[in-house]
Amino acid sequence: MKDRLLRKSVLTIAEFAPVRWLFLKYGMKLGVDRFVAAETLPETLEKVRGLNEEGMHVTLDYLGENVLDSGQAEETAAIISSLFPAIQQLRLQANVSVKLTQLGLRIDRASCLKHMERIVSEAAVSRSFVRIDMEDSTVTQETIDVFRLLLRRFGPGRIGLVLQSYLYRSEQDADQLGAGGTNLRIVKGAYRESPDVAFPDKRDVDAAYTRIVKAHLTKGGYAAVATHDPEIIDTIIRFSKDKGIPRGRFEFQMLYGIAGDLQRDLVRAGYLVRIYTPFGRLWYPYFTRRIAERPANLWFVAKHMLRP
Ligand code: FDA
Numbered sequence: 001m002k003d004r005l006l007r008k009s010v011l012t013i014a015e016f017a018p019v020r021w022l023f024l025k026y027g028m029k030l031g032v033d034r035f036v037a038a039e040t041l042p043e044t045l046e047k048v049r050g051l052n053e054e055g056m057h058v059t060l061d062y063l064g065e066n067v068l069d070s071g072q073a074e075e076t077a078a079i080i081s082s083l084f085p086a087i088q089q090l091r092l093q094a095n096v097s098v099k100l101t102q103l104g105l106r107i108d109r110a111s112c113l114k115h116m117e118r119i120v121s122e123a124a125v126s127r128s129f130v131r132i133d134m135e136d137s138t139v140t141q142e143t144i145d146v147f148r149l150l151l152r153r154f155g156p157g158r159i160g161l162v163l164q165s166y167l168y169r170s171e172q173d174a175d176q177l178g179a180g181g182t183n184l185r186i187v188k189g190a191y192r193e194s195p196d197v198a199f200p201d202k203r204d205v206d207a208a209y210t211r212i213v214k215a216h217l218t219k220g221g222y223a224a225v226a227t228h229d230p231e232i233i234d235t236i237i238r239f240s241k242d243k244g245i246p247r248g249r250f251e252f253q254m255l256y257g258i259a260g261d262l263q264r265d266l267v268r269a270g271y272l273v274r275i276y277t278p279f280g281r282l283w284y285p286y287f288t289r290r291i292a293e294r295p296a297n298l299w300f301v302a303k304h305m306l307r308p
Contacts, residue, residue: 004200004202006292007192007292007293008192010288010291010292010298011191011192011288011289011292012192014284014288014291014292020284023284023287024284030301031300031301032283032287034257034300035255035256035257035258035278035283035286035287035290036063036256036257036278036279036280036283036286036287037256037277037278037279038279039279039280039281039283040279041083041086041279043279044060044277044279045086045087045090045092047256047277048060048087048092048094048277049090049092051275051277052092052093052094054264054267055267055273056093056263056267056273056274056275057093057094057095057251057272057273057274057275058092058093058094058095058274058275058276058277059094059095059096059097059131059253059274059275059276059277060083060087060094060095060096060097060277060278060279061096061097061098061133061276061277061278061279061286062076062079062080062083062096062098062102062278062279062280063278063279063280063281063282063283063286064076064099064102064280064282065099065101065102065135065282065285066101066102066106066285067101067102067103067104067106067107068104068106068107069107070104070107070108070111072104073102073103073104073107073111073112073115074115076102076103076115077103077115077118077119080096080098080119081118081119081122083096084096084122084123084125084126084128085122085126087126087128088126088128094277095123095128095129095130095131095274096119096123096128096129096130096131097130097131097132097133097276098116098119098130098131098132098133099132099133099135100112100116100132100135100139100142100143100146101135101139103115103116103119105139105142105143105146106139109142109145109146112146113146113149113150116130116132116146116150117150117153120150120153120154120158120159123158124154124158128158129157129158129159129160129183130158130159130160131159131160131161131162131183131185131224132146132147132150132159132160132161132162133162134161134162134163134164134187134189135191136191136192136193137167137191137193137197137198140167140169143161144161144173144177147159147161147177148177151182156180156181156182156183156222157183159183160182160183160184160185160222160224161177161182161183161184161185162184162185162186162187162226163177163184163185163186163187163212164187164188164189164190164198165186165187165188165189165205165206165208165209165212166188166189166193166198166199166205166208167189167193167197167198168197168198168199169197170208170212171208171211171212171215174186174212174215174216175215175219178215178216178219178220178221179219179220181220181221181222182216182221182222183221183222183224184216184221184222184223184224185223185224185226185253186209186212186213186216186223186224186225186226186227187226187227188205188206188209188227188229189205190289190292190293191289206229206231206232209227209229209232210232210235210236213225213232213236213239213250214236214239217239217240217243217245217249217250218243221249222249222250223236223249223250223251224250224251224252224253224274225250225251225252225253226252226253226254226276227254228254228255228258228259228262230262233252233262233266236250237271247270247271247272251271251272251273251274252266252271252272252273252274253273253274253275253276254273254274254275254276255275255276255290256275256276256277256278258290263275
């Protein structure tokens with residue numbers, strides 16, 4: 001309950017115009033670069049190369065969400081499509097994550113689907129993979145609907161989805177989507193949600209998380225276990241060993257700039273670790289979610305503000 005209230009407060013304060021202004025003016029200097037790789041693609045690809053050299057795979061996230069202008073959605077689709085040849089040319093170990101609202105889901109679903117078809121077709125040419133991030137609960141059903149259409153056309157080797165364990169509905173969604181080796185990233189959930197749709201208590205969110213991953217692996221699905229929670233990671237490793245689930249059926253995913261030691265420990269232990277690496281200029285909403293997850297991060301930002 002306390003966690004939910006803290007998250008809600010941080011996300012509400014972040015919407016105040018003066019706070020947004022301060023960050024947008026001084027962003028990278030206020031420590032945003034801990035969580036965001038870079039504002040430009042060439043700098044980002046250099047960071048990806050560095051992560052690859054440390055043995056980590058990457059999923060690139062071109063930042064942006066809630067786009068309400070169809071021209072901007074189209075431009076975003078073109079930029080995201082161009083990532084695959086760049087990744088291939090540089091022989092990077094990276095795939096791509098997208099948000100449907102950056103491709104205009106809130107404007108109209110048909111053109112969002114068209115943009116996604118273009119992106120996944122481009123991914124297929126490079127034998128790459130696209131993951132649809134899950135946003136707030138106002139778009140959960142539409143996101144699942146678009147995912148199902150793409151899954152039917154491109155198959156689980158090209159397209160995957162995220163489910164959030166804080167939503168009451170997600171266990172059932174995972175169960176319905178689970179057949180046929182579906183590739184699901186399981187996260188706890190990062191948005192401000194009401195108790196009508198999401199568990200208010202963190203213990204319930206954590207318990208649902210492990211239940212969903214275990215059930216999905218048991219069903220034969222591929223799981224991207226996306227968390228920095230060491231207890232959950234241990235539980236999943238023990239579960240996979242007990243049930244004889246091969247390492248090729250799951251991977252661990254963490255966010256750029258968070259829990260570096262844990263990332264490196266898992267790589268050393270021989271697990272596939274993929275780092276969610278956001279880049280671009282539209283970092284504000286992403287950054288505020290990272291602060292809301294762990295308000296102690298505010299001290300980290302304050303230290304940057306006090307730096308000469
Ligand atoms: P939890 O919040 O319990 O944190 C466990 C530990 O991790 C903390 O004690 C702390 O040490 C560390 N930690 C967590 N967050 C931190 C932070 N911001 N700064 C510093 N340390 C931190 N959400 C969503 O709604 N839709 C999505 O599509 C995605 N996609 C996504 C991809 C990947 C690869 C990851 C790892 C996460 C997401 N998320 C997401 C975010 C997710 O929902 C969740 O908010 C965060 O992962 C934080 O939850 P944890 O599972 O880490 O657990």
